[in-house]
Amino acid sequence: MPDVPFQRVAIVGLGLMGGSVAKALRATGYAGRIRAVMVNAAAVASLQESAQTWQIELSSVLPDVLADADLILLATPPRVMLAQLEDIARWADATALVSDIASTKNAITGRATALLGSRFVGGHPVVGSEMTGFQAARADLYRGARVVLTPMPDQTDVQAVEKLRQFWMALGAEVREMSPEAHDEALAATSHAPHLLAFMYLAGLEERLPGLEDLAGGGLRDFSRIVDSNPALWAEILLENQQAVRQQLQKVQHNLQLVEQLLAAEDAAGLQSWLSLGKTVRQQFHFPPVSA
Amino acid sequence: MPDVPFQRVAIVGLGLMGGSVAKALRATGYAGRIRAVMVNAAAVASLQESAQTWQIELSSVLPDVLADADLILLATPPRVMLAQLEDIARWADATALVSDIASTKNAITGRATALLGSRFVGGHPVVGSEMTGFQAARADLYRGARVVLTPMPDQTDVQAVEKLRQFWMALGAEVREMSPEAHDEALAATSHAPHLLAFMYLAGLEERLPGLEDLAGGGLRDFSRIVDSNPALWAEILLENQQAVRQQLQKVQHNLQLVEQLLAAEDAAGLQSWLSLGKTVRQQFHFPPVSA
Known part of the structure; x- marks a missing residue:
């Protein structure tokens, strides 16, 4: 499997999906930085110890988590994600690649591309669970799973798409590309x-x-x-x-x-x-x- | 768990459901006789060895299998079962209790009661599998499962119902009664x-x-x-x-x-x-x- 092509990963929303990305990264031996943000300070407090076990720096302060990250992965529920996009665009490093894991791609890909430009690459791992939360997150959730990337034709940076493909392959997933509509x-x-x-x-x-x-x-x-x-x-x-x-x-x-x-x-x-x-x-x- | 209240069990159709009854009986330590019939002689030949392992006398000759059985359990597909009822009534010992495992109870219970009288007790173990055949049959299929018995009011023998309840409880099932229609x-x-x-x-x-x-x-x-x-x-x-x-x-x-x-x-x-x-x-x- 390829190496993870990022050194500083920021995960927005450390639930089942985002948490499984963090655990999967550590399970592959990834030695880079992982920061994660949860807006709910009580959730941060209750997960702090468990996050440390996985070498995740957990915080409730968005700008701190996004600062100098080279990959920002959005993993909050769809409406929260849409509402967060302006803040993400404000605080993300200008060179950071931004992606997401939402189950629907039309709205998020359009809106995020409008705000972030060519460095936003929509993504959706076609896998999940009826369970929720970081405790239910699994290091092997993405192994053998398909991840769909939904670049916007003539808009999304081709190299960004390739890096994200490599990222998911490093976690054991198979990657394919489709338009957001398809x-x-x-x-x-x-x-x-x-x-x-x-x-x-x-x-x-x-x-x-x-x-x-x-x-x-x-x-x-x-x-x-x-x-x-x-x-x-x-x-x-x-x-x-x-x-x-x-x-x-x-x-x-x-x-x-x-x-x-x-x-x-x-x-x-x-x-x-x-x-x-x-x-x-x-x-x-x-x-x-x-x-x- | 209660003892199995029968000494000579005859199973008509040794597929997933009937086969699981036979395996479950042996798994509880049942030392009585188990005979089973499959109309397809080729199926009998291919399963003979495996049936012997479970101490099941397998045959393609219905009268031989039914002779002096004290429980006859019908476990063929619904239409086969309906078509077999006249032969069952002809060859069953006059004192044999007859039951079945079909997923629908209206037609079979009515027709079998007309032919066999008060000693027919309709039954349905609410459990199954997408798999089929004796090889997929499991000794624990009925453990913790519900079995519905569908006696006909004023027609089915109350003692027969009780014996059948005890039979299924011996295999680990919970038993309840309902009308065939309900x-x-x-x-x-x-x-x-x-x-x-x-x-x-x-x-x-x-x-x-x-x-x-x-x-x-x-x-x-x-x-x-x-x-x-x-x-x-x-x-x-x-x-x-x-x-x-x-x-x-x-x-x-x-x-x-x-x-x-x-x-x-x-x-x-x-x-x-x-x-x-x-x-x-x-x-x-x-x-x-x-x-x-």
Whole structure:
């Protein structure tokens, strides 16, 4: 794996994603500086000891953390991130490369490029967990994961993109490039709409409780694991990408009607070929490994 | 745990579910006889050695397997099971208790009670796997699982129900009773509709391939694990229970429209409370443990 091409990394938001970057850096033997900022002073106090174990300088003062960093990685929830961009642009070193890990890329890439210019490179590691926080962060979260970089054509610095590619490869990830728009459309299908469907499905069972709690097996358990995610974070992601998500939901509505007709007509062959298609499609996906 | 209240168990269909019963019996130290039948002689030949390891007498001749058994457990796919009932009634010992493991209970319980009378007790272990076959069968599949028994009011023998309850408890399961109708309605919500939704969702991604295969994380992986199940088996289950499944799908359609409206209106608070409700509902379920 390549070396980490930065000496002074600043992580804004030391939660599951940002924390896993810091831990992964240390796990590769990275000897450079890692600073991290959390706006909540109480969170800083409670994580201080644990951060020190990982040689992370944790602070609640943004300018201190950004000072002379050569990589600034934004890892706060989407709306917080958008709101922080002006401060980032104000305090970032003029030569610092700035990137992020947000699940939606249209809004953040446009706004950050407007403020920071060619040195902002949007990024999204297509991996995660229903868990949150630095304690749940894992040094191996990005190993074998795909990271999508979303440079703006004719705007983002090509060398910055290459350095960021090298950075993620150093953490064990595979990197690909897409436009922010193509990314958001794809992720609506592979992540955002399934999250919404699972949340919505479980919410719809409310009126059947109590009564059903003991009658679910591993199927519903796994189908709805993502429902244990943070609702506030997911409301932000879904609204950021609401156009693509709605298109996907409309396709779901359409296909639901088709499937209902097959059921009503008791069309066994038609139903089975639809189910088989689902299975065939699933087998073409390269999912990240189930971690221990 | 109670002792197994049978001396000669006959299992019809030695797949994942029936095979797990046999392995679980042996794992508890059960010293009684276990015979199993598979109609496919080639399957019998290929599993013979493995069955002997578990002290299972495997055969393709139904009357031989049923002869003087005191428990006959039906564990074939739903349509096969329905088609086998007349032969079961013909060859079963007059004192044998007969039960099954099918995921839908209305049709089988009614038909089997008509043929076998008060000694048929419908059953459904609410547990499973996307895997199939005796090799995937697990001695601990039923440990901590819920098994629903579906006696017919005023028809099923109360003592037979008690013996079957003791049987499943001996394998580590918790047992509850419901009417066949209530069972099927509940399982449409906790299992059948989620399976159909996941299959349908993956089938709907076909037109986006190639392109999305590398862009899915653990969310879609777990949401769609059940899509790796057997399409022929699931077509049967869904059609058996098509009325309750369709009612559930209509509720999904209704809720999808509500959620779409929240997205279109960019109603962050409304969306978040919907997602939070899903999370709260999920936390009330008692799912079986994730096995190693």
